[in-house]
Amino acid sequence: MPIVEAMLTQRAIRRVKPDPVDDRIVLRCLELALEAPTGSNRQNWEFVVVKDRTVKAKLGAQYRRLWKLYGGLGRRIRSGEQSVKILNSVQWQVDHFEEIPVLVVCCLRGGFRVPFLPQPPIAASSHYGSIYPSAQNLLLAAQSVGLGAALITMPLWSNTVARRILRLPASVEPCCIVALGWPKGRYGSKPRKPVGTVVHLDQYGQQPWRDQAPTTERHHRPGVHSPRIVDQRPATANRQSPAIWRCKHCGALVHPANESAPVAWCARCGRLTESRRDGGD
Numbered sequence: 001m002p003i004v005e006a007m008l009t010q011r012a013i014r015r016v017k018p019d020p021v022d023d024r025i026v027l028r029c030l031e032l033a034l035e036a037p038t039g040s041n042r043q044n045w046e047f048v049v050v051k052d053r054t055v056k057a058k059l060g061a062q063y064r065r066l067w068k069l070y071g072g073l074g075r076r077i078r079s080g081e082q083s084v085k086i087l088n089s090v091q092w093q094v095d096h097f098e099e100i101p102v103l104v105v106c107c108l109r110g111g112f113r114v115p116f117l118p119q120p121p122i123a124a125s126s127h128y129g130s131i132y133p134s135a136q137n138l139l140l141a142a143q144s145v146g147l148g149a150a151l152i153t154m155p156l157w158s159n160t161v162a163r164r165i166l167r168l169p170a171s172v173e174p175c176c177i178v179a180l181g182w183p184k185g186r187y188g189s190k191p192r193k194p195v196g197t198v199v200h201l202d203q204y205g206q207q208p209w210r211d212q213a214p215t216t217e218r219h220h221r222p223g224v225h226s227p228r229i230v231d232q233r234p235a236t237a238n239r240q241s242p243a244i245w246r247c248k249h250c251g252a253l254v255h256p257a258n259e260s261a262p263v264a265w266c267a268r269c270g271r272l273t274e275s276r277r278d279g280g281d
């Protein structure tokens with residue numbers, strides 16, 4: 001999948017199937033997450049892959065606690081189709097949290113603090129800024145194999161409780177969660193502001209591009225399908241440059257979710273198989 005298409009179509013996919021996600025896919029996505037930059041190249045990230053239902057339930061209970069307050073407030077003060085859609089989709093995730101197959105808790109090691117010295121805001125920015133590029137890479141990597149992914153923080157609102165649930169040492173801080181699973185249904189276009197309304201030239205307030213028409217055409221997300229839907233698509237499906245390879249288990253032709261997908265499910269034998277680029281046959 002071309003990078004521009006990936007960015008245009010990546011969005012918060014909260015409704016996912018309970019079907020398992022192969023560990024190899026998760027690890028491959030995490031490998032790609034590690035390509036991201038970190039402050040001073042410290043690579044001080046740690047990722048906890050949560051698959052255990054009990055652990056998920058404990059994090060889910062935390063999510064529910066905050067959502068009861070925040071979601072209730074949201075429903076009272078927000079209206080409009082888009083807001084209602086988001087609120088309903090978060091509600092679905094909150095209600096089905098234990099069924100989400102994989103939660104990746106993205107953590108950072110060792111926030112550096114000089115005692116009694118006030119820290120400039122840039123210190124916090126540099127510290128937490130070291131986890132979000134990797135989380136974004138993880139979102140994009142997940143999408144490239146047709147997985148649904150959503151970045152969430154609410155289950156971690158209490159650092160102390162989250163640390164206890166995950167048995168994190170004091171030096172490791174949970175920052176955000178990327179929830180992964182095969183998407184239920186299809187997702188439409190996403191609402192974004194026109195570029196000229198948030199871009200300033202030289203100094204804040206000078207916005208010469210304010211009235212510029214957007215060059216991005218908002219369209220439906222083409223890359224998100226469950227693995228079975230992917231496999232059912234005919235070889236001649238509407239793809240510009242189909243990347244097709246043979247299943248390494250049974251030799252059948254495999255049609256991945258998109259051109260750069262590293263893995264796909266074989267429609268004939270149902271097993272996971274890698275693309276040739278990743279060492280498959």
Ligand SMILES: Cc1cc2nc3c(=O)[nH]c(=O)nc-3n(C[C@H](O)[C@H](O)[C@H](O)COP(=O)(O)O)c2cc1C
Pocket residue numbers: 010011012013014086090093150151152153154155190191
């Ligand atoms: C720092 C951060 C925290 C977020 N926390 C949550 C969360 O706790 N729960 C949730 O459902 N979505 C959460 N989101 C996802 C946003 O709601 C989502 O990115 C936004 O609605 C845009 O969605 P779209 O890309 O599908 O348009 C978070 C996103 C970010 C960047």
